[in-house]
Amino acid sequence: MINRKYLISELTKRGRRSVVNIGMVALVTTILICVTLLSGALEKAFQAPLNDIGANITVQKSGDVPEQMAGPVLPCSVAPITNQQRIEIEQLPGIQSVSQAVLFWDFSEDVFQIVVGMNATDKAGPALLRSAVLEGRMLTETDTEKALAEIVWAEQNSIGIGDNVTIGGESFIIAGLVDASQISQIGTANLYIPLQEAQLIASKAAGVKEIHSFEPQDSNILFIQADRDKTEDLAEQIREMLGEKTSVATPDSFKQLLGSMFNLTQRFSALISGMVFFLAMLLVVRNASAAIAERTKEIGTMKAVGWTGADIRTQLLAENGLYIFIGTVLGVFGGVLAAWGFSHITIAIPVPWDMAPIPHFLPGGAEQLFRKVQLQMDFSPQLLVLCCAVPVLLGLGTVWSAGRAVSRLQTSEVLRYE
Amino acid sequence: MNEKCKKEAVSAITVKKISKHFGSVKPVQNVSFCVEQGEFVTLVGSSGSGKTTLLGLIAGFEKPDTGSIVLQGREIVALDEDQLALMRRKSVGFVFQDFHLIPTLSALENVAFPLYPVKIPEKERNERAQSLLDQMGLSGRADHLPAKLSGGERQRVTIARALVNKPSILFCDEPTGNLDSTTGKEILDLLVSLNVEQGVTLFMVTHDREITKLSNRSLYMQDGEVTYHE
Numbered sequence: 001m002i003n004r005k006y007l008i009s010e011l012t013k014r015g016r017r018s019v020v021n022i023g024m025v026a027l028v029t030t031i032l033i034c035v036t037l038l039s040g041a042l043e044k045a046f047q048a049p050l051n052d053i054g055a056n057i058t059v060q061k062s063g064d065v066p067e068q069m070a071g072p073v074l075p076c077s078v079a080p081i082t083n084q085q086r087i088e089i090e091q092l093p094g095i096q097s098v099s100q101a102v103l104f105w106d107f108s109e110d111v112f113q114i115v116v117g118m119n120a121t122d123k124a125g126p127a128l129l130r131s132a133v134l135e136g137r138m139l140t141e142t143d144t145e146k147a148l149a150e151i152v153w154a155e156q157n158s159i160g161i162g163d164n165v166t167i168g169g170e171s172f173i174i175a176g177l178v179d180a181s182q183i184s185q186i187g188t189a190n191l192y193i194p195l196q197e198a199q200l201i202a203s204k205a206a207g208v209k210e211i212h213s214f215e216p217q218d219s220n221i222l223f224i225q226a227d228r229d230k231t232e233d234l235a236e237q238i239r240e241m242l243g244e245k246t247s248v249a250t251p252d253s254f255k256q257l258l259g260s261m262f263n264l265t266q267r268f269s270a271l272i273s274g275m276v277f278f279l280a281m282l283l284v285v286r287n288a289s290a291a292i293a294e295r296t297k298e299i300g301t302m303k304a305v306g307w308t309g310a311d312i313r314t315q316l317l318a319e320n321g322l323y324i325f326i327g328t329v330l331g332v333f334g335g336v337l338a339a340w341g342f343s344h345i346t347i348a349i350p351v352p353w354d355m356a357p358i359p360h361f362l363p364g365g366a367e368q369l370f371r372k373v374q375l376q377m378d379f380s381p382q383l384l385v386l387c388c389a390v391p392v393l394l395g396l397g398t399v400w401s402a403g404r405a406v407s408r409l410q411t412s413e414v415l416r417y418e
Numbered sequence: 419m420n421e422k423c424k425k426e427a428v429s430a431i432t433v434k435k436i437s438k439h440f441g442s443v444k445p446v447q448n449v450s451f452c453v454e455q456g457e458f459v460t461l462v463g464s465s466g467s468g469k470t471t472l473l474g475l476i477a478g479f480e481k482p483d484t485g486s487i488v489l490q491g492r493e494i495v496a497l498d499e500d501q502l503a504l505m506r507r508k509s510v511g512f513v514f515q516d517f518h519l520i521p522t523l524s525a526l527e528n529v530a531f532p533l534y535p536v537k538i539p540e541k542e543r544n545e546r547a548q549s550l551l552d553q554m555g556l557s558g559r560a561d562h563l564p565a566k567l568s569g570g571e572r573q574r575v576t577i578a579r580a581l582v583n584k585p586s587i588l589f590c591d592e593p594t595g596n597l598d599s600t601t602g603k604e605i606l607d608l609l610v611s612l613n614v615e616q617g618v619t620l621f622m623v624t625h626d627r628e629i630t631k632l633s634n635r636s637l638y639m640q641d642g643e644v645t646y647h648e
């Protein structure tokens with residue numbers, strides 16, 4: 001039977017000990033919650049650039065550029081991928097869909113424009129612009145000689161709906177204005193046209209022919225949806241299939257892009273986890289020694305006045321249980337508070353130039369593109385398990401140490417005064 | 419050996435040939451004696467002669483190496499720790515030289531402390547503790563923490579605590595050892611009156627030869643052995 005009065009007295013009249021015990025449990029809980037939430041949020045953040053375009057793998061090849069930049073040319077990071085190669089990739093187990101796109105630079109007269117050809121009905125890639133149409137309409141499957149213009153570029157060039165633009169010598173009518181910043185920077189362009197027309201323009205262009213052979217079914221960026229757990233394996237297979245000059249992007253490759261910085265955070269979180277573990281151990285050991293050292297005299301008194309081992313253990317457990325309970329509640333509160341703070345943090349994930357090639361001579365062409373991601377806090381079931389595991393483990397540690405303290409102490413110790 | 423107990427069957431304490439050693443130290447050697455119900459017996463001897471060790475054996479704080487100890491007709495040598503605790507809860511009170519009060523509990527709570535694991539209504543428990551405090555002349559000190567009490571007051575609280583379970587035997591180890599002589603005298607009078615008026619068996623370890631004059635009988639201890647004295 002637990003005596004409430006004694007319990008409360010121990011808690012309130014030994015303020016320092018209570019604060020230290022409760023504080024340590026709270027700290028351990030808060031740190032564990034933070035580390036878990038942060039590593040989850042970072043993991044998610046690295047998926048953002050690819051998630052934006054509905055893919056988990058993108059494939060590009062690199063090649064040369066012509067000496068003379070005139071008419072449509074393929075930037076060095078988007079050499080052709082043949083239709084045959086696409087079909088082979090599509091047949092790999094774990095691949096759900098492969099969307100093609102053609103990206104080229106168009107130098108005509110005194111205009112420069114970046115153009116992307118895409119299938120308007122695709123599940124991944126620039127087709128996701130359908131949710132970013134600001135004015136006019138999205139392209140349809142049957143559209144010909146229609147184009148979408150990126151709104152900032154359109155405004156700079158005073159282009160509106162219904163206006164005519166010339167791309168690779170062909171005439172297109174603007175059907176819609178889109179805000180491309182809503183999808184990631186991967187494969188962004190000034191103008192978006194139907195895939196087949198882009199393929200035709202590229203296959204006929206002198207600046208392309210000079211370097212590559214480009215058939216009207218070929219493309220130069222693939223946006224792939226694949227089973228999430230097979231992503232990295234598939235990326236490896238595709239790299240092998242397409243050869244050395246292939247660059248395959250996955251969430252992992254964005255992590256590697258951040259390189260040392262992310263490794264640092266990973267090492268940092270490992271360090272924190274280690275520290276948390278150490279703290280937790282310290283807490284258990286502290287509780288054990290506190291039970292023995294601080295309470296030796298009292299445990300002896302309890303025994304001397306007729307408390308049984310079970311009576312004493314119950315009392316010590318109730319005291320520590322109360323510390324653990326209050327500490328856990330405070331720790332969870334602290335964790336939620338910290339999570340709220342973290343959710344205001346935005347991290348910038350660099351999008352490699354290769355994935356959104358802009359000529360270096362253009363204003364802003366040499367600047368690194370970033371996808372800004374606000375950290376997202378997921379209160380997952382694992383976190384709940386973790387939050388419960390801390391007090392349970394500490395409780396078990398306390399049971400063990402209380403039992404040890406009680407059985408070790410000789411009742412006759414009460415007769416020996418200092 | 420135990421001619422001092424006329425009727426051993428109803429004796430409060432019967433000790434037969436107990437010995438205890440710690441390494442090469444032998445604080446209790448082949449000790450036998452008997453204490454009758456309602457007797458006041460003092461145990462005297464020089465420092466280090468083994469008095470406290472003997473007291474600890476009789477109160478079941480520690481096991482003797484050999485011999486038998488019967489408290490209130492019950493052999494306690496074979497009992498385990500919990501059985502000994504329950505035995506103490508039922509029939510033994512203990513007064514320590516250095517009080518052993520719980521520092522976080524008030525005087526009243528300290529007195530009620532032995533009853534915390536016992537299923538009795540809180541009201542009844544507090545009433546019992548309060549009436550003992552009254553009896554010890556501490557009516558106004560019930561809410562004080564031990565740190566706020568004088569040495570004499572603390573010892574009174576200890577005595578009240580020792581009585582809360584209505585014991586038939588009260589063990590005291592130098593109950594006045596930490597007190598000045600006037601306060602010591604008061605505490606002693608209190609204990610004697612408990613013995614005389616309530617018939618509590620009193621077994622007291624002391625250095626003080628004066629105290630032995632108040633008791634019915636004294637046991638002298640020397641180098642772990644008990645010699646009788648009237």
Ligand SMILES: Nc1ncnc2c1ncn2[C@@H]1O[C@H](COP(=O)(O)OP(=O)(O)OP(=O)(O)O)[C@@H](O)[C@H]1O
Binds near residue numbers: 440444
């Ligand atoms: N747990 C123990 N371990 C080792 N030696 C012990 C232990 N308990 C007591 N002793 C030794 O036994 C001897 C008797 O000690 P005890 O405390 O019984 O004497 P005492 O008569 O009560 O002395 P005092 O009058 O000073 O209180 C001492 O030499 C002491 O050192």
Ligand SMILES: [Mg+2]
Binds near residue numbers: 469470471
């Ligand atoms: Mg002693």
